Amino acid sequence: MKILITGGAGYIGSTLCEYLxxxxxxxxxxxxxxxxxxxxxxxxxxxxxxxxxxxxxxxKSIKKYLSEHDVVVPLACLVGAPLCNLKEDEANQVNFQSIKAMIDNLSKDQYVIYPTTNSGYGVGEKDKYCTEDTPLKPISVYGKTKVQAEEYIANKFPNSTRLRLATVFGASPRMRLDLLVNDFVYRATKDKFIVLFESHFKRNFIHIRDVCRAMIMSIEDQENFSGETFNLGLSDANLSKLELCLEIKKYIPKFEILESEIGKDIDKRDYIVSNEKIESKGFKPAHSINDGVEELMKLFKYLIPSESMRNF
Ligand SMILES: NC(=O)c1ccc[n+]([C@@H]2O[C@H](COP(=O)([O-])OP(=O)(O)OC[C@H]3O[C@@H](n4cnc5c(N)ncnc54)[C@H](O)[C@@H]3O)[C@@H](O)[C@H]2O)c1
Known part of the structure; x- marks a missing residue:
């Protein structure tokens, strides 16, 4: 199939190209x-x-590419709450307006896989799993623009699959150190300590290669996936920040975890997520949090960090 990936040089896109x-x-x-x-x-x-x-x-310039492809994977985005807070207008243009324009220029027989974020769940109810039917209440500009785009696609372009990704982790040709697992393992290996704000906040996680595997499955088995929205995360990794640090500490015993009462996390997300729907379609993640920690420790032995590895 002919597949168009916007934002394909990014963290997910540069790994997805390998699979496709x-x-x-x-x-x-x-x-x-x-x-x-x-x-x-x-x-x-x-x-x-x-x-x-x-x-x-x-x-006007990208229209010609749209019509030439069977599948479109729109990954181009200002990604993350801090970057979108800094560039609110651009976030609205890239994350929502450009998706709307793109969808309006596709024909019905094309297929779209849209990666949205489970940050749309915002602050969840304690101990209650968010399913695909849980109302979305995004709190950041990032979350709001992603939800707006997801809703537009769901309403206007049924031949699409919306994947609500958990926070992604793992190594990629375009590395991101601002993602929670990547960031914490980096701090554990380099600084050997971390100060946690709001350490009880829970999030769900997924390995970058499992994101690519789910996208490939959706592309190659469209009948089974089209017209649906799926959460995509590890069912055994609905972890608080503290629990995640304790997992990392099993590999790096000298990692000091300090909890602070003072200070706020700019990213207010706090929820647990059910991934049963995509599992019922036969998708099974192949990479655990522990696999990710081991892989990142290997990478961080030699990685030279740069500002461009953080999206803010
Ligand atoms: N990484 C995650 O944890 C995660 C979780 C949920 C959803 N997502 C979604 O997955 C997608 C990819 O995320 P990522 O982690 O690879 O981020 P990323 O920042 O690494 O990639 C985004 C890419 O989009 C490109 N881009 C930005 N503005 C553009 C524009 N105007 N025109 C063309 N390209 C532009 C950037 O150059 C970059 O290569 C995003 O839509 C994001 O919302 C990611």
């Missing part, structure tokens, strides 16, 4: 290369791979 090319799909990436201009180097020799520097806000 391995499965013999033709892949086109559109990206502004905000953070990385070398995350796609490994794919240049593949005849099935094309890449263009394009801004998704320029619908």
């Amino acid at each position: 090319l391995k499965n013999k799909h033709k892949v086109t990436v559109l990206d502004t290369f905000m953070f990385s201009n070398n995350s796609l180097n490994a794919y240049m020799s593949d005849k099935n791979f094309s890449v263009y520097q394009e801004d998704v806000r320029n619908i």
Whole structure:
């Protein structure tokens, strides 16, 4: 199939390309290369791979690519609460307006996989699992623009699958150190200590390669996935920040965890999520939190961090 990925040079996109090319799909990436201009180097020799520097806000310019593809995976986005708070107008344009323009320019026989965020659940009810039917109450600009886009796609473009991703972790050609698991393992290996604000806040997590596996499954088994919204996370990893740190400490015993009463987390998310719906379709994650911790520890032995590895 011919697959268009906007934002394909990013953290998820640069790993997704590997999976799609391995499965013999033709892949086109559109990206502004905000953070990385070398995350796609490994794919240049593949005849099935094309890449263009394009801004998704320029619908006139990207229209020609839209019509040429069977599947569109719109990953282009200002990602995360801090970045969207800094650039509210741009977040609205990229995260919502450009998705709306893109959807309005697709034909019914095309298929869209939209990665949204389970941060739409905002602050959950204590001990109650959020399912796909739980009302969305996003609290950040990021969460609000993602939910707006997801709702637009669900209403206007039924031949789509909306994946509500948990916080992603793991290594990628375009590395992100601002994601919770990646950040905590980085601090544990480098600083050997962490100060936790609101350490009881719970979140759900998923490995980047499981995100790619779920996307491939949705593309290659469209009948089973189209028209639906799925939570995508590890069912055994609805963890508080403290619980996550204690998992990491099993590998790095010298990791000091300090809890602070003072200070607030800018990202107010606190919820637990049920992933039963996607599991009932036959999807089974292959990578645990512990796999991720081991893999990240290996990477952080030599990684030279840069500002562009954090989205703010
Ligand atoms: N990583 C996660 O934990 C997570 C969780 C839930 C949902 N998602 C969603 O997955 C998608 C990808 O996230 P990511 O982690 O890979 O983030 P990322 O920041 O690494 O990637 C985003 C990419 O979009 C590109 N981009 C930004 N503005 C653009 C524009 N105007 N035109 C073209 N390209 C533009 C950037 O250059 C970057 O390569 C996003 O839609 C995000 O909301 C991610």
